[in-house]
Amino acid sequence: MKLKVYIRNHILWILGSFLILLVINSILFTSISINQSYKDIIYMDLLAIFIIMVNIFYGFITERKKYDIFFKNSIKSIENIDVKNDYFSEMVKNVLIEQQKRFWMIEKNYRKGINEIQDYTTQWVHDIKVNIAVCELLLDDVESTTSKELRYQVEQIKFRINHILHVTRANHYEQDxxxxxxxxxxxxxxxxxxxxxxxxxxxxxxxxxxxxxxxxxxxxxxxxxxxxxxxxxxxxxxxxxxxxxxxxxxxxxxxxxxxxxxxxxxxxxxxxxxxxxxxxxxxxxxxxxxxxxxxxxxxxxxxxxxxxxxxxxxxxxxxxxxxxxxxxxxxxxxxx
Missing domain, CATH: 3.30.565.10 (Histidine kinase-like ATPase, C-terminal domain)
Incomplete structure (x- = not known):
């Protein structure tokens, strides 16, 4: 998390603090009943600005640590993060866990679809091989130039079918x-x-x-x-x-x-x-x-x-x- 992002997210609080300081200064400078000293008011302003800046940087460092806890951990270990009763951290944790579950569900459905296609392709390849075997048996009874060309084409079909089967397996090589x-x-x-x-x-x-x-x-x-x-x-x-x-x-x-x-x-x-x-x-x-x-x-x-x-x-x-x-x-x- 960057400082400018933190300031942008807390801009209303920061503007509110400076607005309060502006109102106090207006009252001090315009009030007749207060025997104001300009040096004292300026000193008070500088002190208030310093406190505001310390508060900003302290808040930024604290919030950045919260972000680091989430985004430097594995997505699988989010559920084990101790948020120490912090409302913001608890909210972020719950959002990430829900998003994680949705991603897992999408991945599960995707894998299921791919596996179904793989199973269908494998079964189709084995079925079509039976038809090719029958064609080869029929060609054994025929001797002609045409039959030789047909046998050549059948061999090409067999080669391409085996290629499809291997391609299907290649995308699941960790299991094959x-x-x-x-x-x-x-x-x-x-x-x-x-x-x-x-x-x-x-x-x-x-x-x-x-x-x-x-x-x-x-x-x-x-x-x-x-x-x-x-x-x-x-x-x-x-x-x-x-x-x-x-x-x-x-x-x-x-x-x-x-x-x-x-x-x-x-x-x-x-x-x-x-x-x-x-x-x-x-x-x-x-x-x-x-x-x-x-x-x-x-x-x-x-x-x-x-x-x-x-x-x-x-x-x-x-x-x-x-x-x-x-x-x-x-x-x-x-x-x-």
């Missing part, structure tokens, strides 16, 4: 994150298999040089990160291109390097490639791009204390490096 030993190369092979049809459809050759290693992390989210990067590579690598996937190790970390010889990323877009909804120049070429896949991959990598680095040259290549540091503390990950 685990820690156990993960064989990273096995997870990587599964992610390659999931995206295999996309590479086959464009006749993209995959070259691998994988050396097994394990980390303590969340397998589902590592799988998601790999899947998004591989899918991104399949979009922007031309027909007959090459995708190189390898692992390496040094004293500090394990590295998974995914490099394609696709269209690359313009220099001006590299710094924003992980931004939410950013599609850039290449996104305008690839009309199916939403700019959300890499955003969520980066978001979850940060929560897992996994680093993603990007290097690219327009027209030549794009290289993603997924770095698993050996000294990462997963307990810290799980509690933040």
């Amino acid at each position: 994150i685990g820690a156990w030993e993960v064989n990273v190369c096995n997870v990587l092979r599964s992610a390659i298999k999931e995206n295999a049809l996309f590479f086959i459809n464009k006749n993209i050759e995959i070259e691998t040089d994988l050396h097994p290693f394990s980390v303590i992390s969340d397998e589902r989210w590592i799988y998601y990160i790999f899947g998004q990067i591989l899918n991104n590579s399949s979009k922007y690598t031309p027909e007959g291109g090459t995708l190189q996937i390898k692992t390496k190790e040094d004293e500090q970390a394990y590295y998974v390097i995914i490099r394609d010889n696709g269209i690359g990323i313009p220099k001006e877009d590299i710094a924003r490639i992980f931004d939410k909804g950013f599609t850039g120049k290449n996104g305008k070429i690839e009309t199916k791009s939403t700019g959300m896949g890499l955003y969520y991959a980066k978001k979850m990598a940060e929560k897992l204390r996994v680093e993603i680095k990007l290097d690219s040259e327009e027209g030549n290549y794009t290289e993603f490096s997924i770095i698993f540091y050996k000294l990462s503390d997963y307990y810290e990950v799980a509690t933040k």
Whole structure:
């Protein structure tokens, strides 16, 4: 609380004090019956002004302490504040407690609504997967160019549905994150298999040089990160291109390097490639791009204390490096 605020809030009392002093002076100066001494009256005025000023500053300091008690404490500890039978403090305390309860109710309703949407989305995803499975069974009985294209589209639908499911979980990661030993190369092979049809459809050759290693992390989210990067590579690598996937190790970390010889990323877009909804120049070429896949991959990598680095040259290549540091503390990950 500032002094000028205090004065503004008590302006009537301050003006009243000076008005009383003015009236007393008027009486003393105009009264014939009083043998007044101007020096004595001025001395009395100065003394009265001093007392008023002391009263103002004392009131200001006292009231500021009351405000500090409330606003320097956590909102959760307001109910435990001792107001010492002070009417003003009791009033402020009651107002803050009521406002706190209203905020908690709004937050509770908001969380409930979000959880209902999450539950509905999850159930919808699982239901639609049944329909997709039926479509795949029907396609198994058909062999034609059209059926191959349909199968490709079905795989795209499956990928996008899984993306929706992971996005829903990503916004509740504190409830959906685990820690156990993960064989990273096995997870990587599964992610390659999931995206295999996309590479086959464009006749993209995959070259691998994988050396097994394990980390303590969340397998589902590592799988998601790999899947998004591989899918991104399949979009922007031309027909007959090459995708190189390898692992390496040094004293500090394990590295998974995914490099394609696709269209690359313009220099001006590299710094924003992980931004939410950013599609850039290449996104305008690839009309199916939403700019959300890499955003969520980066978001979850940060929560897992996994680093993603990007290097690219327009027209030549794009290289993603997924770095698993050996000294990462997963307990810290799980509690933040």
